[in-house]
Amino acid sequence: MDSTLKIFTMLLGTTLALNLAMNYMGDNISDFESRPLPLKRTVVIKTNNPVLKVDAQSKERWTLVDFSSKKTFQIYDPETDKEQMNRQDWDLGFQRTKIISNGGVTNPQGVVTIANLGPVDFDSVVRIPEANFVPDVRSWGHVNNPSIVGWYLYRTRTHNIESKRNVYIVKTSDGYLKLKILNYYCKRAESACESAMCPRDEAACLTVEYSHIKPGEQAFPSPPLPRPKTAQVTP
Numbered sequence: 001m002d003s004t005l006k007i008f009t010m011l012l013g014t015t016l017a018l019n020l021a022m023n024y025m026g027d028n029i030s031d032f033e034s035r036p037l038p039l040k041r042t043v044v045i046k047t048n049n050p051v052l053k054v055d056a057q058s059k060e061r062w063t064l065v066d067f068s069s070k071k072t073f074q075i076y077d078p079e080t081d082k083e084q085m086n087r088q089d090w091d092l093g094f095q096r097t098k099i100i101s102n103g104g105v106t107n108p109q110g111v112v113t114i115a116n117l118g119p120v121d122f123d124s125v126v127r128i129p130e131a132n133f134v135p136d137v138r139s140w141g142h143v144n145n146p147s148i149v150g151w152y153l154y155r156t157r158t159h160n161i162e163s164k165r166n167v168y169i170v171k172t173s174d175g176y177l178k179l180k181i182l183n184y185y186c187k188r189a190e191s192a193c194e195s196a197m198c199p200r201d202e203a204a205c206l207t208v209e210y211s212h213i214k215p216g217e218q219a220f221p222s223p224p225l226p227r228p229k230t231a232q233v234t235p
Helices: 002-027 029-034 082-086
Strands: 043-047 051-055 062-066 071-075 092-095 098-101 113-118 137-139 142-144 152-155 160-163 167-172 175-185 203-213 229-233
Touching (some): 098 142
Antiparallel strands (some): 043 229, 051 203, 092 098, 137 142, 167 175, 175 203
């Protein structure tokens, strides 16, 4: 009997406390509504090198990028739009996680090839290395470039994408390009997606760090010291 009375008293006290809290919030709801939400934390990816944000969100179109001019244009199908591709200068094409180059089977008239240097320090690559430069090929019915097709890690638990942050050297029609993919998401850092699923509509805005040299040049310029370039993503 004593234990029953004790339980009843605890339940009654909890109910009264809950009612008091609800009444207080009801009487002061305007205070809660008028309080601003906490500011979103902005994640800044810093680098002293140029940064280009590539919109590769479309599943129907490819975004082709000319890194020397920073110009982009879009096509629907690399297999059928070769005439349109040849009317423009471009180096790499992006669609979600897929990347193609202006050469090989993608465009036999193009000369672009890619070498994968692995996860090395970007600024430590000063000169054009002796490396295996590879054109686009057709593999299992799909066109890709073996050097860059595996640029990312896929997290099976959260179904998110994370760049391996490898450094790539791209031989183009107007020199050489050194690049690293820093981030895959539009408004979030990849680290914010390690333990939680990031929305698909926030994916495929690739942040690319790069450096370009003209034909005949053998060394990439040292990054300028003042004012590092930043790419901001807000989770």
